[in-house]
Each structure stands twice: as structure tokens, then as C-alpha cells.
Amino acid sequence: MNIILEIEKILSDLGYENAKVTVSNRPDLGDYQFNGAFNLARVYHKSPVMIANEIVEKLKDNKNFKNVTNANGFVNLTLSDEFLVNYMNEVNNNFDINTYKIDTDETIFLDYGGANVAKALHAGHLRSPNIGEALKRLCEAVGYKTISDVHFGDWGRPMGLIICEIKHRYPELDFFNPNLDNYPKESPVSLEDLYDIYPLASTKAKEDESYMEEAREFTRKLQNKEKGIYELYEAFTSIAIDDIKDIYHMLNATFDLYEGERDADEYIPELLDYFKKGNYTQISDGATIIDVKEETDKKEMPPVILIKSNGGVLYDTTELATLYSRIKRFDAQKYFYLTDIRQELHFVQAFRAAYKTNLVSKDISLEWFGFGTMNGPDGKPFKTRDGGVMPLRKLIDLVKDETRKVIKDNIKEEDKDELAYKLAIAAIKYADLLPNRTSDYVFDPVKFSDINGKTGTYLLYSTVRMKSLLNKCEIEYKKYHKISSTYERNIIMNIINLRNTLEKSFASRSLNEICEYLYRLTSSFNALYSNCEVLTEKDAETKESLLVLTKLVYETNKYLLDILAIDVPDKI
Template sequence: MDKFIEKISYIVSTKFKENGYDKQYGKVNVSNRPDLCQFQCNGALAAAKKYGKAPRNIAEEVVESLNSLNTFEEISIAGPGFINIKVKDEILVKYVNDMAKDKKCGCSNAENPMSIVVDYGGANVAKPLHVGHLRSAIIGESIKRTAKFLGHNVIGDVHLGDWGLQIGMVITEVKRRQPGLPYFDESFTGEYPKEAPFTIDELEDIYPKASKLAKSDENAMLEAREATVELQQGRRGYRALWQHILNVSVADLKKNYSSLNVFFDLWKGESDAQEFIPDMVKYLKDNGYTKESEGALVVDVEEETDKAPIPPFLVLKSDGASLYGTTDLATIVQRVQDYNPDEIIYLADKRQSLHFNQLFRCAKKTHIFDKDKTLDYIGFGTMNGKDGKPFKTREGGVMRLHDLIEIIKSAVRDKIVANNSVEADKVEDTARIVGLAALKYGDLSNQATKDYIFDIDRFAAFEGNTGPYILYTVVRIKSILSKVNPTGEEIIIKPYSDVERDLMLKLTKFNEVIEASYAERAPHKICEYIYDVSNIFNRFYNSNKIVSEEDKEKQSSWVAMITLVKRVIEQCLDLLGIEVPEKM
């Protein structure tokens, strides 16, 4: 379906054109004074400069033409030439009822569906997920879901860190603990054990111990670096041990990401790009894109318009070793070969902006990625404690994501028990759903690029702009619908009061909000929208007795309207990766 506001804009634009003005001046916006009108057109003021006429005179001409239509309830001119508009209920009624009949509530598939890769997750194997992984995972998941909902072909890739120095550290620490394992015997030619020589709990103890030792002991660091090189050169035992690390880690990561309602289509890592590096480096050299700088191989990516220096993209170090950036560039080569995407979207901490700027420039300058296609980087802010610093445990360490989830789930559980509205055997699962909603909505309702304060009390509240408040609105609608018997007849949704009219107007913005959320990579716009919808619905709910309403025609209209409200909010929540419980 066309957007409701575009339908209004088209009508107004046509009348501008009929009166001799460019139709661009007929653009309509939602009024910021809903007490005066629903929509407003300010084009007469802009047109006045071009056509040398008083804006009010232009507005009068256009309004006279609009009054000949049977579309608007009221059109007036305010101030120097603002056109204030109220649409007739028939227009609103038709649009909202068409939404109710549509499977996607009026949101159309993209006219030109794209192939899109979303690179999010970014976890390192052998390490547990911590709070720093939260934003990448849930923002990326929302963007992926929204793109799919709009009809694009979307592939989500976890892009694991599985090939760096941390693997060498783990290998050497395992060797110190269990030197007799066959992985360390270079003369061993048999089959390596199928079972890993460690559990996930043991693995999560191994890495921090190894990292701490390597930072304080030069020999330990040297051993870790040597093990990393030998692994990457194909040492058989180390490859087998690395595969165990990968298997154990990925199984645990899948469980943890799943608990967040985050799912990836691809579980590839840095290691998968390694085979593409030699040919890529040869291509860059053969085509004259590289030069030597202090022994290293680089690609200049600075542009004449740069206001500050942009360092060259480092392809290989002076010793010929590849780097994190090399792997990222090779991953683009791999993705082009495997999926030929129109867009690749990256989620990472905003402090990595320089890296992605260099990477994208290099990929396009060297024609590894088509200049007409999109490489996009969403640099997100940090989750901070009330002290304004990155959120940590009471002991000052980085908090595990699992522990964070448990903290907010516990806070929500107490409220659910106090409400006494959920059966005892369903309290835990309800606390899980509502707790995750509190956590994810608390994050996603903030603009992705900004830092925010993690406030458990505020996020877990059942009132205000919170996940639990949105869920409670849906649960309230479910409860109403369970008490009303539908007639089975086709019902026309129509307004019987201003609050219903406000709710219907807000519903018409659904497709507009979803498209804008994807285009701007802004899940917070979906959060703002469902908060507004929930507030208007609750105003309506508090003003009317839906279940006991004696006027059956009115009651049926109300039921059809709140059913659509429920569908719209639930769809938005699904795009945010948030579940809805049956009761709260």
C-alpha cells in the first residue's frame, strides 16, 4: 500500500501544479499542532521565493482548488501561508480497513529487492559473550529482520574472531596443562580424539589465564605467537585442536545468541577468508593498487576532499603477515564471490570508524566491491553504568552477557510475582520474556550511534517508555479479545471519538515508520512508534468499556481496531527481536 501521507501529499501536489507551481511544494507533513489540524503543508512559503508572490496568495489559490474535492474535512490557512488540513473520516476509514485486510498491515515489499549481508555478532571463539556484544547482536538482528520484512534477501553473518593470537594463547595454555596430548606431538600420525580435551567452562578459564600470562611473560607471548603462526601454516595437531576450540565455542555461542532471540544464517569466521588472501594480494599488486611503505604493503585511500589525513590501508606487514584489515578485505572478496550482495552492512563499536572508512575506500578504489553498491558501517555507542563509564561488574571486570540477562530477569520476576497474574509454573518463562524485552527495548530505544545509561530500575518498569510497558499493552489487548465473541461478520473500523481517530491516524504511519527505520538503520524509530501507539491505545482503553459496551456495532468496530493495534505492535516487536508473553 502507498503511504497514507504520500496519498495526501499527492493530492495537494496536484493542486499546486494545476495552479502553475512546481508540485514539489505540495509535500505534506504530520502537524506538530494536532489540536489545530492533522497535516500541514508549508510549500507556499518556499514557492513564494521562486515565483515572487506572497505566500498567503499562493496558499489561497491552492486551498480554493482543494476545497473542490471531497477529500478533506477542513482546510484553512494559518499565519503567512501554512495550509492546515484535516482529512475526512471516509478517507481514513478506507485506509485503515485496507490495512486490516492486508497480511503485512499495509507494508509493501520493496520494488527492487536487494541481496544484503549483515555482518554482526563479532564474537571471539574461546571467550564468553560479554555486555560489549549486546548492541551489535540486537541492533544487527533488528536491521536484518526489518530488511527481510521489506522483501529483501538478507544473510546474517556472525563473522567470528577465530584466527588470531587468542587461538595461539589457548593452544599454548592447553599444552601447559596437558602436555601429553597428541596435538603437541609432531610425530603423531594417527586419528586425533573426536572429543575436545576441555569443556566450555574450562575453555572460558583457559583464555583469560593465558592472556594474563602472555601480557606479563615475554616467553609466554612468544610461544603464543609461534603457535599462532604454526596454526596458520597448517600444523596438523594445532589445526585439530583449533577445530575443537571452534566446535565447543560455537555450540555455546549459538545457545547464548539464541537466548537473546538472535540468529545467524552464516557461522563463518576470519579463518574462512584466509584462502582468498594470496590471490587478492596478487590482484592488488598486479593492478598497481599497492605500494611499499616502511617495508609494509599498503593501498593509499586518502582523497583530495579529506579535511584530515586518512592513513593508507595496510594489506601486509613488513614481515609479510596479514592483519585484521587484510581478513576483512578478503571477506568482501569472498562475499562478492558467494553472494554478490548489493549491500553489506557492518555493526561495530563506533571507535572503529577509521578502520571501516579505510576498508570501504580500499574495496571500492580497487574494484573489489562495485562503486555503485553499498558498504555501510553502523558504529554504535557504549552501554554505560550510572557513573557514565562502560558498564562493568561490581568488581570492576567486564560483565558476562549471561549475567546481565539474569540480573534484569530477576528484577522483572519480582514484579511479576507481585502482580500475581501469572501461574506459578509460568513465572520463570514469563520473567525471561519480559526481562529480555526490558533489556533489548532499553537498548534499541536509544539511537544506535549514541552511548546510553543502563538503568535496571527504569528498563524493568511496567510504566513509561519501556519494553514491559509495550508488552503489557499487547497482553491487555489479548485479555480484552479473549472476553469478546467475534460476530464472524466483516467489520468496518471507524472512529466514534477523537481518541479513536488519533489511534487510526497513528496506525496509518506503520509502513512509513518501518521503511524509514531500515533506510536510516534506526530501530529506535520503531520503538518510538509503538510507544506512541501504546499510549494512544491506553488512552482509548481508559475512556471506554469495550467488553461491556451495549452498542454492538460500536463494540465490533472497537474490537477490529484493537485487533489491528495488536497486529501492528506485535509485528514491530518481532522486528526488534522481542517476544510477547500470554500474561504478565
């Protein structure tokens, strides 16, 4: 049962459509509240107090409520113990009835990750795989099918720059001989060298026009898939992609597709032909563009540039070609894109162009979600102590050093490293998902590893404690009998609000609601654990009831932590 929907249905039966009931922000007054009587008063020409009295009168004999009061037009509703006990038993028998499900056969395509294969993953790359993976799992949890793609930055000028620098360093490589039939499969440069090459080559190109021209020529050869050049590209990108996959795997981020800009490249001619035949483009200063301005724009909206005056294609072209290929190959009804919030203009332009040109139909939803940055204590992008960019592997190791400190001494030494790693990933992911998605936040490895704070470490430690408690009990716990304390009631109210939390989280396409809920639920359990003897409780019915609650909190935590892509260890 969704108690909020039940109350809202009763209000609808009274003639008050679209009336919204919320979880009370004053638990001392009630479990739920209805503050809409004042708005309804203007519509129905009644006083707020009169409307509130009608609601109280309608609900006063309802056995689901212990108390329904009118406080000067504000309706406060308190659930009855009978209802709470019965509902806990229903959830104990079928966990799914307390979750949020949408009856749909639709598919959501999610584009996140987006790493550039020319650059080592650093702290700034953390948010996209974290948020994207959790949002994907949330979509699946509420009933959607999903397809996910990492969409690598693996084409264009950056690749040409790398090839140019490799040619300068190793001109004798077989890759630069177009007359061979076979080329080496192994990369001629190591991963470390590769990640050093791109920034160096980029700097050289800015300072030396002849070097830039040479890089442009290699880019052209790559895009034409010339012999040797394309094989060199495949060799060095393969080791970079393997490295990125490995780090994403550490973060529990997995994808159905590991495609990139190179995969969209073959669709560009077909896309441009589609735009041309539909008369969707125009020429401006020698460039081929799509005008995406709208009358309601309050500031200038630049056009989408498909082809530059020199014949080159741009990021927008590749983006639209990627979407074009996805529309052709997959049957998805929604497309979710997750990137740094600074890319907002790019996606506004791309989506407008897609709809304006009928590349996608109006019944297909294109949604972009931007996120803020993860910063260091100085409010600037997280750095190493010497001021360099913090590699993502090093960030994980940094947090692992902190989480290792909270592991109990009785854990075998050979198990401590794996456990510290799981705790570190939990600390990192929870800290990253806890703030509002669009907000910047300060990353503090010590604070985020605190076993007593609002942290992933705290959640795992508490969840493992619940499992340990259940493993130690020597009785069956099949029935919840009675509420014996306010600690139990607080837990029950938190459990009941799971469905509402999932619904709000999916509606906002954000994970902070789930993170906050996890902390509230876990804290309510820890309050009970600190004040009630579970295993040594003398009264049999009370003991069984406490164990049922422990089981339900544990199952809820496991369910939500899995959505956040956080693994729960067996012990800490």
C-alpha cells in the same frame, strides 16, 4: 493508500516538485502539515501565503479532508472521518496495505554479531546482535532478501595465545604430538577455563617476550594448519561457538552463516595476487599497503596495511578477504556492517580500498553503521557489583529477576520462569533499540522492567491485554463503523502513520523510530482502554468498531515487535 504521497502528488500537480508533507507536530492544528511554502517562494517568486492559498484551494473540496487551512503560509490538513473510517476497514481487510514495501529483488548481506571466540560474551556485546537482527528483519519486512553472517573473531594471535597457554598447562596432550593419525574431538579445557586463559595469556605475553614469541610460533603453526595444533584449535573453538550461539539464540538472533576470520584466511593469497596484478599496492617501510587518501580528506587518512614488514597479515587484510569471498560466493547488492562506533576508521579504510581496487563495483553499496555503548549508572561500561565485566548471561538473569515481579499470581509457577525470561528479553531489547543507534545509554534493570514505563515490559503487557480482550468478546468484528471519541481518532492516526514510520526507519537504518512509534500507538490504545468500555459497550456498532481498533493495534504491535525480534507471550 499513502496519504502523504497523495498530498505530495497534488502539490506536484500544482507545479511544486519535491514538496514534502509531514505528520503534524501540532495535532491541535491538523493531522499533517506543509511548511515548505517559504522555500518554494524563493524558487517560484511567489509569496508563501499565495502558494499556501493555491494548495488550500486545490484541496478544499477533497473528501479526504475535513479541514485545510492556511496559517500565514503554513498549511494544516485534517483528515475527514469518512476517510478514516474507510481506511480502517481497508486495513482491517488487508493489513499489508498499511505497511511500507519496496518493489525490489535485491539482496542485502548483513554482518553483525562479531563475537571473539576467545572471550565470554559480556554486556558490551549486547548491541550488535540486537541492532543487527532487528535491521535484518526490517530489511525483510520492506521487501529485500537477506543473508546474515556472524563473522566470528576466531583466527590469528588470540588463538595462538590460547594454544600457548594450553601447552604450558598441559604439555602432555596428544594435540602437541605431530606424529599421530587421529586426535581427540573433545576440548581439553572447559568453557570457563577457556575464557580465563585468553586474558591471562595476553597479560603474560605483554610481560614476557619469550612467551610472546612462543605464541607467535603457535599462531604460525595454526595458520599453516599443522597436525595436532589445528585439531586443538577446532576442539576449543567449537565449545566457545556453541556457547555464543546459545546466547544469541536467547536474544532471538539467528544467522544464515556462522563464519569467521578463519574462513577468510584461505582467500588471502588469492586477494593479494589480485591486488598485485592490478598494481593497486605499494611498498612502504617494507610493508605492502594500499593508499586510500582522497583530496577531500580534512585529516590524515592512514593507508591500508595488507602485509607487515615481517610478513604478517592484519585485520584490514582479513576484512578485505572476507568481502572478496562474499562477492565471489553471493549475489548481494548491498552490504551492511554493524559494529561499535569506534571502528569507523577501519571501515572507511576498508571500503575505500575495496572501491579503489575494483574489488567491488560502484553499483554495490557498502554501508557501515556504528553504535554507541551500553553503560552502567556511572556512565561507564556496565559492571558487576564487584567491578568485574558483566557476563551477558548474568545481565539477562538480572533483568529476569525484575520482570518476574510483574507476573500475575494466577500464572502457574512452572510457567513463571519462561514468562519472566520472555519479559526480560523484551525489556533488554527494547531498551537497547530505543535510543538513537549512535548514542550511548545507561542500562537500568529496574527502570527498563517497569510495567508502566516506556519499556518492552509495558509493550508486552499491553499487547497481551489486547489479545485477551479479543479472546473474551462474543461477537464478530468485521467492520469499523464510526469514530465515537478522540481516543479512537488518536489510535487511527497512529495506525495510519505506520507506513511512514517504517519508511523513515529503513531510510535511517535505525530502529528507534519503530520503538517510539510502538510506545505512542500502545499508549493511545491504553488511553482508550482506560476511558471506554469495550466489552460492555451497549451500542453494537460502537462495540464492533472498538474491537476492530483493538485488533488492528494488536496486529501492528505483533508485526513491529517481531521486527525487533521480541516474542509476545500468550499471557502475563
